[in-house]
Amino acid sequence: MSLRLKIVSPEKVEFEGLVDSVLVPGTKGAFEILNNHAPIISSLQTGKVEYAVNGVRNQIQITGGFVEVQKNVVSLCVEIA
Template sequence: MILEIVSPEASLFKGEITSVTLPGVGGSFQILNNHAPIVSLLQKGTVKITAPEFKFSKESAKLFSKVNDQNYTLAISSGTIEMKDNKIIVLAD
């Protein structure tokens, strides 16, 4: 599935992932391949991304923390997420 993370300043990440865990207002939740369509608000917390490989722009790489070769995290203040047809768009502050 494809994940795209966008902030008001720039596109932070776009790529093929295997899972993402997000800080929802009702608690943390994970999205895997073929998840049902969803739109949700996000609260302050950490976005955890698992992917076979990561490619970041030079500017956005400093915002992500490497856990290991296949896992990175991103701290956000708030946001919105939409998942539809194996494409996830996160609008993050």
């Protein structure tokens, strides 16, 4: 595990920790974020954010938001469905 993920909604921090991968519903299509992903900022649409911790997949349903990736740190600011 080498990605640090932080998922924040207006209500609270939904998740913060180390993950193997993150799959997000980008407005131009879903994409997966893995170790050493290029820096990116993207808007998100309604769908599922999936993240893997020790091979176990977890999901959060969102209605939109943004994702930023920089130096193996993935930050999501989302509206929870």
